[in-house]
Amino acid sequence: MIIKLPKELYQKLLKHTQAEFPNEGCGLVAGAKTGDGIEVKDVYTMTNLDASAEHFTMDPKEQFAVVKEVRNKGYDLIGNYHSHPFTPSRPSEEDKRLAYDEDAIYFILSLKDEEPVLKAFSIKKQKDVTQIELELI
Amino acid sequence: MKIKVNGEAVELEKELTVSELLVKQDVDMPDMVSVELNGEILDRDTFSDTVVKDGDQVEFLYFMGGGASVRF
Numbered sequence: 711m712i713i714k715l716p717k718e719l720y721q722k723l724l725k726h727t728q729a730e731f732p733n734e735g736c737g738l739v740a741g742a743k744t745g746d747g748i749e750v751k752d753v754y755t756m757t758n759l760d761a762s763a764e765h766f767t768m769d770p771k772e773q774f775a776v777v778k779e780v781r782n783k784g785y786d787l788i789g790n791y792h793s794h795p796f797t798p799s800r801p802s803e804e805d806k807r808l809a810y811d812e813d814a815i816y817f818i819l820s821l822k823d824e825e826p827v828l829k830a831f832s833i834k835k836q837k838d839v840t841q842i843e844l845e846l847i
Numbered sequence: 848m849k850i851k852v853n854g855e856a857v858e859l860e861k862e863l864t865v866s867e868l869l870v871k872q873d874v875d876m877p878d879m880v881s882v883e884l885n886g887e888i889l890d891r892d893t894f895s896d897t898v899v900k901d902g903d904q905v906e907f908l909y910f911m912g913g914g915a916s917v918r919f
Contacts, residue, residue: 722851760912762914764915765914767910767911767912768909768910768912770908771888774881774888778906781854792914794914805914807913808911812881816913
């Protein structure tokens with residue numbers, strides 16, 4: 711499976727997480743299935759209730775509002791994103807432990823180096839991590 | 848009776864509690880979901896006491912959180 715991410719949506723995600731730096735930024739990702747994968751249709755910036763450089767928690771009230779908006783647009787909620795301000799773009803032990811939604815795609819943007827690194831993962835059984843191919847379009 | 852769950856029409860034979868509905872919806876970890884009933888977010892402690900009635904609209908979603916946890 712390939713996830714296609716329009717460059718302008720990548721920029722939206724990047725700007726949000728950079729604005730939140732040094733705290734972690736988080737959000738939701740909407741998309742639609744295509745022939746060979748998923749195309750991201752929008753990203754929704756969310757409040758990190760933890761306001762922390764090492765943790766994030768989304769606000770359920772915001773989540774419910776976004777879920778309905780995504781549905782009304784005819785898209786699917788395909789997953790979420792968060793930044794790692796000081797660590798690589800890979801699921802931490804906490805990311806895995808809290809990955810309750812096996813259907814979600816977990817986008818992690820690392821800001822630890824000058825060049826940001828965005829990767830996408832599926833996480834099964836709160837431990838089995840698979841990187842998903844991500845293409846900027 | 849008919850309700851809506853996450854925007855989809857669902858037909859139930861009888862009234863269920865929110866906890867029972869989550870089981871019916873194959874939610875593996877009901878303790879880790881947030882539930883909205885007719886636009887109001889429910890306290891998790893009330894899932895087993897709150898009865899879903901005909902025409903109700905239920906939304907549920909998993910807790911979303913995580914984080915880098917430890918600086919490398």
